[in-house]
Amino acid sequence: MSGTRLNKYIASSGLCSRRKADELIENGSVCVNGKKVTELGFIVQPKDKVFINGKMIHPVKHEYYRFYKPAGYITTADDEKGRKTIYDLIPQNLHHLKPVGRLDKDSTGLLILTNDGDLINELTHPSAKVPKLYRVSINGKISQNDIDKMYKGIEIEPEKIAYAQVDVIEVDNEHTAMEILLYQGLNRQIRRMFECLGFEVVSLKRIRHATLTLEGLKRGEIKPVKPKQIKELRNFLNRIARTNA
Secondary structure (H helix, E strand, O other), X not given: OOOEEHHHXXXXXXXXXXXXXXXXXXXXXXXXXXXXXXXOOOEEOOOOOEEEOOEEEOOXXXXXXXXXXXXXXXXXXXXXXXXXXXXXOXXXXXXXOEEOOOOOOOOEEEEEEEOOHHHHHHHHOOOOOOOEEEEEEEOOOOOHHHHHHHHHOEEEEOOEEEOOEEEEEEEOOOXXXXXXXXXXXXXXXXXXXXXXXXXOEEEEEEEEEOOEEOOOOOOOOEXXXXXXHHHHHHHHHHHHHHHHO
């Protein structure tokens, strides 16, 4: 049986991505069979024992779920303020899964949950530019000038420019409903962009992340991602990687 590159072995444990695994190897956090290993190309054999900071790790079967986050819950495992988290809604046997990105407390919609560190990195790393689609409602009538500003970029904080593509669905003098496409993942990006334009977001729901959508999910429901959907997602991410290369 052939060996496995050390960074891939670490990533397969669900601890982190291969990129982060390389950092752990380089900074001396990894031991194999009791010996510190700092060589990035080190090959792990089937009977080898790998430790990260003294704790033994094992490869695990990767799991992928879609979750429809309701409003009122934060996207974290623990909260020192005692607020409700998405893990209050998710079955106990899935609490080892990590969310891919975040949705703030008042936002709803699609969250991907997995123990695949590589996939989390591929979906969230700034260089990947993976599309995320949101349905958003604001309290006011948006103008074409506002839409152009969002497309060209709005400085939401010093030296941090946020971009968004806007497709208006419904508009009147009191509100605007739209779909917004993002290729970034800045904290509270949509809300802060509208705040800069003088609008308040009334509702915000993520309806698609890469190729995965909310289809077939009820609010608060979690379902495994089908193997066919994982294959489609990986093919999509590979195409993006080739485009960005």
